[in-house]
Amino acid sequence: MEKLKIAIQKSGRLHEKSLELLKDSGINLPNGSGKLLSAARDFPLEILFVRDDDIPEYVADGVADTGIVGENVVAEKGFRLKIMERLGFARCRLSLAIPRNVDYPGPHYFTNLKIATSYPNVLRKFLDDKGIKAEIHEISGSVEIAPGIGLADAIFDIVSSGSTLISNQLKEVETVLHSEAVLVANEKMKAGVHELLEKLLFRIRAVQKSRNNKYILLNAPNEKIPDIVKIIPGMKSPTVMPLAEEGWSSLHSVLNENKFWEVIDQLKELGAQGILVIPIEKMIV
Ligand code: ATP
Ligand code: ZN
Numbered sequence: 001m002e003k004l005k006i007a008i009q010k011s012g013r014l015h016e017k018s019l020e021l022l023k024d025s026g027i028n029l030p031n032g033s034g035k036l037l038s039a040a041r042d043f044p045l046e047i048l049f050v051r052d053d054d055i056p057e058y059v060a061d062g063v064a065d066t067g068i069v070g071e072n073v074v075a076e077k078g079f080r081l082k083i084m085e086r087l088g089f090a091r092c093r094l095s096l097a098i099p100r101n102v103d104y105p106g107p108h109y110f111t112n113l114k115i116a117t118s119y120p121n122v123l124r125k126f127l128d129d130k131g132i133k134a135e136i137h138e139i140s141g142s143v144e145i146a147p148g149i150g151l152a153d154a155i156f157d158i159v160s161s162g163s164t165l166i167s168n169q170l171k172e173v174e175t176v177l178h179s180e181a182v183l184v185a186n187e188k189m190k191a192g193v194h195e196l197l198e199k200l201l202f203r204i205r206a207v208q209k210s211r212n213n214k215y216i217l218l219n220a221p222n223e224k225i226p227d228i229v230k231i232i233p234g235m236k237s238p239t240v241m242p243l244a245e246e247g248w249s250s251l252h253s254v255l256n257e258n259k260f261w262e263v264i265d266q267l268k269e270l271g272a273q274g275i276l277v278i279p280i281e282k283m284i285v
Pocket of ligand 2: 053
């Protein structure tokens with residue numbers, strides 16, 4: 001049977017949220033995630049745990065079919081990939097920062113200066129587009145300390161709250177790229193694998209749009225109502241209303257996100273039809 005291979009970060013800022021997204025999509029891993037490769041229990045999915053920097057290349061090469069990674073890394077690596085979905089977490093930006101006490105006159109300020117960064121490709125493109133010649137000094141970590149120790153005049157780095165800049169006496173002067181975690185996919189995929197990706201995406205999108213609890217409405221034959229009530233007991237007890245069609249009822253209830261897919265499958269098996277699931281704005285228990 002075909003399997004979908006997804007690459008996610010082994011440890012770091014993307015790791016937990018990526019796993020949580022899969023979990024909310026009804027995909028659970030056996031236990032622990034210390035291994036390089038893990039197979040999901042309830043979806044034909046294999047999870048490859050790697051460094052985030054390697055994810056674009058693995059997906060572009062087809063080592064993995066899809067992956068979850070920051071747009072900043074996608075932009076830096078430059079591989080041809082399809083962004084299937086923006087995931088709304090690990091929001092940050094790639095920005096230029098200079099010493100706090102310097103007046104900033106505009107991008108030409110950087111002419112002939114030395115800029116430290118772990119994102120040389122994104123920076124080069126920005127400078128080229130503006131026609132600015134500057135020296136790019138690539139370093140792999142602790143970029144923010146470079147000006148303080150005299151290694152560079154400015155930095156180009158990830159910023160989120162800006163507190164790292166402040167504690168290093170720097171200020172953000174140009175935002176070059178806004179980033180969040182994205183689901184990327186290989187451009188060419190076998191039809192069977194693509195179908196699985198679509199299935200996964202369908203779930204991810206449903207999760208993205210929803211919160212913890214949903215309002216659910218469905219139609220069912222009267223004799224199935226007692227069984228359905230057992231599956232979706234609601235906050236107190238579901239509302240059951242007769243339909244104009246003899247022998248059928250409409251049932252309204254509240255459904256917890258954690259069991260969502262499992263319950264939908266069970267409801268379909270019990271003969272529920274016209275299932276509607278609606279977000280809840282406020283819930284007072
Ligand atoms: P790895 O060991 O996998 O190479 P890393 O140290 O390169 O990990 P992390 O620090 O875990 O990477 O960051 C992963 C991604 O999270 C970044 O590429 C970026 O998209 C996002 N990110 C980084 N810093 C922040 C931040 N301060 N706030 C929000 N998101 C961030
Ligand atoms: Zn990394």
